[in-house]
Amino acid sequence: MARVLTPRAEDFPRWYQDLIAKAKLADNGPVRGTMVIRPAGYAIWERMQAEMDARIKAAGAENAYFPLFIPESYLKREAEHVEGFSPELAVVTHGGGKQLAEPVVVRPTSETVIGEFMAKWIDSYRDLPLLLNQWANVVRWELRPRVFLRTSEFLWQEGHTAHATREDARAYARKILHEAYEDLMVNVLGIPVVVGLKTARERFAGATATYTCEGMMGDGKALQLGTSHELGQNFAKAFDISYSSAEGGREHAWTTSWGTSTRMLGGLIMAHGDDNGLRVPPRLAPIQAYVMIVKAGDGVGEAAAKLRDALRDAGVRVALDDRTDTAFGRRAVDAELRGYPVRVEVGPRDLAAGNAVVVRRTDGSKAPTPVADVVDAVLAALEADQQALHDEALAHRRSRTVEVSTLAEAIEAAATGWAMVPWSAVGIAGEAEANGQGVTVRCLLRADGSVPDNEDEPDLTAILARAY
Amino acid sequence: MARVLTPRAEDFPRWYQDLIAKAKLADNGPVRGTMVIRPAGYAIWERMQAEMDARIKAAGAENAYFPLFIPESYLKREAEHVEGFSPELAVVTHGGGKQLAEPVVVRPTSETVIGEFMAKWIDSYRDLPLLLNQWANVVRWELRPRVFLRTSEFLWQEGHTAHATREDARAYARKILHEAYEDLMVNVLGIPVVVGLKTARERFAGATATYTCEGMMGDGKALQLGTSHELGQNFAKAFDISYSSAEGGREHAWTTSWGTSTRMLGGLIMAHGDDNGLRVPPRLAPIQAYVMIVKAGDGVGEAAAKLRDALRDAGVRVALDDRTDTAFGRRAVDAELRGYPVRVEVGPRDLAAGNAVVVRRTDGSKAPTPVADVVDAVLAALEADQQALHDEALAHRRSRTVEVSTLAEAIEAAATGWAMVPWSAVGIAGEAEANGQGVTVRCLLRADGSVPDNEDEPDLTAILARAY
Numbered sequence: 001m002a003r004v005l006t007p008r009a010e011d012f013p014r015w016y017q018d019l020i021a022k023a024k025l026a027d028n029g030p031v032r033g034t035m036v037i038r039p040a041g042y043a044i045w046e047r048m049q050a051e052m053d054a055r056i057k058a059a060g061a062e063n064a065y066f067p068l069f070i071p072e073s074y075l076k077r078e079a080e081h082v083e084g085f086s087p088e089l090a091v092v093t094h095g096g097g098k099q100l101a102e103p104v105v106v107r108p109t110s111e112t113v114i115g116e117f118m119a120k121w122i123d124s125y126r127d128l129p130l131l132l133n134q135w136a137n138v139v140r141w142e143l144r145p146r147v148f149l150r151t152s153e154f155l156w157q158e159g160h161t162a163h164a165t166r167e168d169a170r171a172y173a174r175k176i177l178h179e180a181y182e183d184l185m186v187n188v189l190g191i192p193v194v195v196g197l198k199t200a201r202e203r204f205a206g207a208t209a210t211y212t213c214e215g216m217m218g219d220g221k222a223l224q225l226g227t228s229h230e231l232g233q234n235f236a237k238a239f240d241i242s243y244s245s246a247e248g249g250r251e252h253a254w255t256t257s258w259g260t261s262t263r264m265l266g267g268l269i270m271a272h273g274d275d276n277g278l279r280v281p282p283r284l285a286p287i288q289a290y291v292m293i294v295k296a297g298d299g300v301g302e303a304a305a306k307l308r309d310a311l312r313d314a315g316v317r318v319a320l321d322d323r324t325d326t327a328f329g330r331r332a333v334d335a336e337l338r339g340y341p342v343r344v345e346v347g348p349r350d351l352a353a354g355n356a357v358v359v360r361r362t363d364g365s366k367a368p369t370p371v372a373d374v375v376d377a378v379l380a381a382l383e384a385d386q387q388a389l390h391d392e393a394l395a396h397r398r399s400r401t402v403e404v405s406t407l408a409e410a411i412e413a414a415a416t417g418w419a420m421v422p423w424s425a426v427g428i429a430g431e432a433e434a435n436g437q438g439v440t441v442r443c444l445l446r447a448d449g450s451v452p453d454n455e456d457e458p459d460l461t462a463i464l465a466r467a468y
Numbered sequence: 469m470a471r472v473l474t475p476r477a478e479d480f481p482r483w484y485q486d487l488i489a490k491a492k493l494a495d496n497g498p499v500r501g502t503m504v505i506r507p508a509g510y511a512i513w514e515r516m517q518a519e520m521d522a523r524i525k526a527a528g529a530e531n532a533y534f535p536l537f538i539p540e541s542y543l544k545r546e547a548e549h550v551e552g553f554s555p556e557l558a559v560v561t562h563g564g565g566k567q568l569a570e571p572v573v574v575r576p577t578s579e580t581v582i583g584e585f586m587a588k589w590i591d592s593y594r595d596l597p598l599l600l601n602q603w604a605n606v607v608r609w610e611l612r613p614r615v616f617l618r619t620s621e622f623l624w625q626e627g628h629t630a631h632a633t634r635e636d637a638r639a640y641a642r643k644i645l646h647e648a649y650e651d652l653m654v655n656v657l658g659i660p661v662v663v664g665l666k667t668a669r670e671r672f673a674g675a676t677a678t679y680t681c682e683g684m685m686g687d688g689k690a691l692q693l694g695t696s697h698e699l700g701q702n703f704a705k706a707f708d709i710s711y712s713s714a715e716g717g718r719e720h721a722w723t724t725s726w727g728t729s730t731r732m733l734g735g736l737i738m739a740h741g742d743d744n745g746l747r748v749p750p751r752l753a754p755i756q757a758y759v760m761i762v763k764a765g766d767g768v769g770e771a772a773a774k775l776r777d778a779l780r781d782a783g784v785r786v787a788l789d790d791r792t793d794t795a796f797g798r799r800a801v802d803a804e805l806r807g808y809p810v811r812v813e814v815g816p817r818d819l820a821a822g823n824a825v826v827v828r829r830t831d832g833s834k835a836p837t838p839v840a841d842v843v844d845a846v847l848a849a850l851e852a853d854q855q856a857l858h859d860e861a862l863a864h865r866r867s868r869t870v871e872v873s874t875l876a877e878a879i880e881a882a883a884t885g886w887a888m889v890p891w892s893a894v895g896i897a898g899e900a901e902a903n904g905q906g907v908t909v910r911c912l913l914r915a916d917g918s919v920p921d922n923e924d925e926p927d928l929t930a931i932l933a934r935a936y
Contacts, residue, residue: 027588029535029581030538030539030542031538031539034535034536036533036585039530039600042530042531046531062510063510063514064504064505064506065513065623066504067497067498067502067503068502068607069497069502069621071499074498086565087564089563090560090562090563090564091560091562092559092574093561094557094558094561095620096557096558096611097557103562106560106574113497126794132507136605137536139537141563141564142564143564152537153535155533325594326594
């Protein structure tokens with residue numbers, strides 16, 4: 001078979017770009033740094049959204065929608081926040097054919113405008129917790145854009161909540177972190193993320209604690225796939241989000257925010273893709289089984305359509321490819337590129353023997369299978385390959401992670417993977433030194449793997465890596 | 469009961485604003501003309517989206533996402549199109565801390581950028597039809613904004629398709645019009661829309677034909693709830709969307725576009741709302757049955773929770789209101805405002821007699837019902853009230869529509885409702901005259917009620933009305 005993609009080992013970034021182009025997942029937009037998400041890519045995003053949205057709702061948050069345009073003055077109310085964002089802002093100066101009296105900013109995130117409305121909506125402790133989420137586009141001007149990973153406009157969900165106490169805010173930020181983000185990433189995306197605490201240096205602007213889900217990509221680098229923040233009372237004070245307590249006093253609320261984005265599509269590609277293209281975990285895949293007519297022949301079309309229907313009836317997301325005017329080999333290469341978990345190839349020769357061929361994308365195995373057994377074989381493959389992709393990614397992460405005891409060793413190890421090193425051996429000075437060499441502290445963990453409350457806890461482990 | 473809303477008969481626009489505020493559907497955003505869609509409003513929008521998305525996918529279109537920012541130059545390629553939009557544009561002049569070399573426009577619609585990519589993606593007749601849809605926010609600067617009806621930013625779906633022939637494009641524009649838009653509006657939103665052709669004057673900028681769904685609101689005015697456009701080869705020529713035909717020549721494609729938006733939320737309110745608040749048709753309602761604990765008492769909480777569970781098991785979207793620390797009367801008023809189709813009131817007195825009270829929002833009826841019969845009663849009410857709301861709206865539309873034969877009569881009739889008048893009695897001059905008096909031609913119909921291909925067909929009927 002002719003080489004379709006630049007092999008990963010040869011040039012990983014090039015492989016990534018090739019894959020996105022050839023699998024028709026996305027294109028660059030006409031304005032620098034923007035992207036067009038094509039149907040094949042967007043269908044995966046829709047499945048991520050649906051799975052995430054269900055988890056967010058199960059955690060009690062409600063969806064709402066806040067405006068794209070934010071008055072410039074809002075961003076200035078929380079000093080640290082504006083510093084974090086100002087170089088990235090897109091500013092609208094003209095509207096309705098006139099220069100605007102006050103320029104408006106295209107939201108880089110909605111903390112400020114949501115803070116303003118929380119202040120209006122919250123009156124008493126009875127109004128708390130207020131648990132909001134929105135699905136929206138945001139804009140952060142990117143000088144070195146990369147499709148899905150860093151784009152000037154991206155799609156995301158941003159949750160914003162207000163609570164009566166610090167404890168309640170913390171518990172909710174962690175609930176989303178584990179029950180929505182970690183669960184989705186591990187059990188649907190099949191990416192064995194490490195969940196930990198960001199250092200002060202890596203924290204979100206305005207947050208008192210940032211929790212993160214970090215995934216290892218195929219080249220050993222880290223990708224931050226989602227973050228959940230405790231904002232303390234910083235935003236509540238800046239926007240006067242306060243409530244009358246049961247005791248009658250007036251108190252500032254404690255707020256959180258949390259987000260995941262189309263960046264997860266980049267993570268999916270880089271965590272599971274191979275030299276033949278994307279591999280989509282079955283639970284996520286918009287098309288789980290791809291029934292292909294190899295070439296026209298006696299009863300082939302009918303048999304393929306019957307299999308499609310039988311798979312659909314069994315609850316499988318299925319598509320039928322009957323484009324026999326395009327060469328089968330080309331269509332098979334496309335199916336590999338797209339990463340459909342299972343292909344069912346129906347051709348005259350196999351069919352004459354009563355078989356269709358079940359091809360598994362995860363390991364490339366091809367099994368001639370009696371037509372009557374195809375549905376069971378597909379169901380079994382989908383179940384097994386969800387786990388197989390996860391386990392392969394976990395084995396990869398383990399093989400590329402080393403435990404070391406000094407900063408120098410950690411920086412060296414980060415050239416090819418992740419380093420686990422005592423946080424006490426790094427510290428603030430060590431972190432700055434690592435940063436100077438392109439290595440960052442991805443997160444801090446407790447000895448038992450759980451998530452610390454702050455970086456001053458004893459015996460923390462730091463994960464150092466290069467990152468996207 | 470104290471008056472909650474300004475009565476419709478007293479001041480319809482005020483009633484509309486009151487309802488949106490008191491049912492907590494939306495707020496005005498901080499930047500003029502923008503809106504915040506609150507959870508109660510957004511939940512209805514999500515249901516509209518889900519129902520619409522399923523219909524669009526059933527019609528074969530795939531979702532994609534195109535950038536928010538469009539180079540200013542794109543809009544200038546199709547002269548009529550830019551004229552239609554230029555006074556409404558929001559322009560970004562600064563990004564990443566610098567003035568941009570070329571200002572970018574915040575999309576007022578995505579025809580132009582999608583045209584650009586269709587040109588890249590379409591090569592041969594095999595690539596046609598190309599059927600795309602996107603869910604997105606768009607911006608059109610509004611000088612006289614009104615929540616849901618005219619806002620500077622709104623949410624919508626915009627479909628864009630390319631076809632090999634005019635006939636195929638026309639058939640698809642009409643397929644969406646009837647199978648997605650009309651079907652959703654009539655059978656889910658319960659709004660008996662009239663579907664017809666826009667006159668040249670009312671046509672979308674750049675279209676060769678615009679089809680529309682027009683609903684009558686509670687005050688007799690019309691609201692355009694969705695439009696589907698044939699764009700001829702105008703955009704295909706401006707963006708060079710061409711294909712090599714089976715015969716080997718190079719041909720321009722024929723394109724369509726079609727959209728529905730958060731404006732449907734405004735239409736829903738004004739079509740079905742009454743003096744007590746919103747009435748949401750059961751098929752659309754995010755909460756179909758609202759189980760309320762009237763006040764705490766022996767076994768009340770358990771009985772209410774059991775009913776909630778039984779309703780959920782029967783496939784009903786249900787919520788439980790157990791906030792007994794808030795007065796029941798206030799909660800009941802809120803439930804009326806929100807328009808939940810059925811309330812199930814569970815209180816100690818009725819429960820002692822083995823009953824709960826089933827309250828139907830549509831007609832206000834209250835029926836004490838044996839607890840064991842509640843699920844059946846709710847299911848029957850949901851079924852009946854979907855139809856009842858539709859039929860009430862249809863009766864209203866008929867009672868406020870008159871057939872007349874002259875322009876003068878039509879303009880007079882439009883003061884209180886819709887006028888049906890021979891298009892030949894109006895014509896282009898008559899249409900301008902009507903416009904001068906605040907009356908527009910909403911659409912043109914054939915004698916049998918079907919949708920004409922163009923306004924020059926004989927014996928067309930025009931519907932004249934005031935409109936939002």
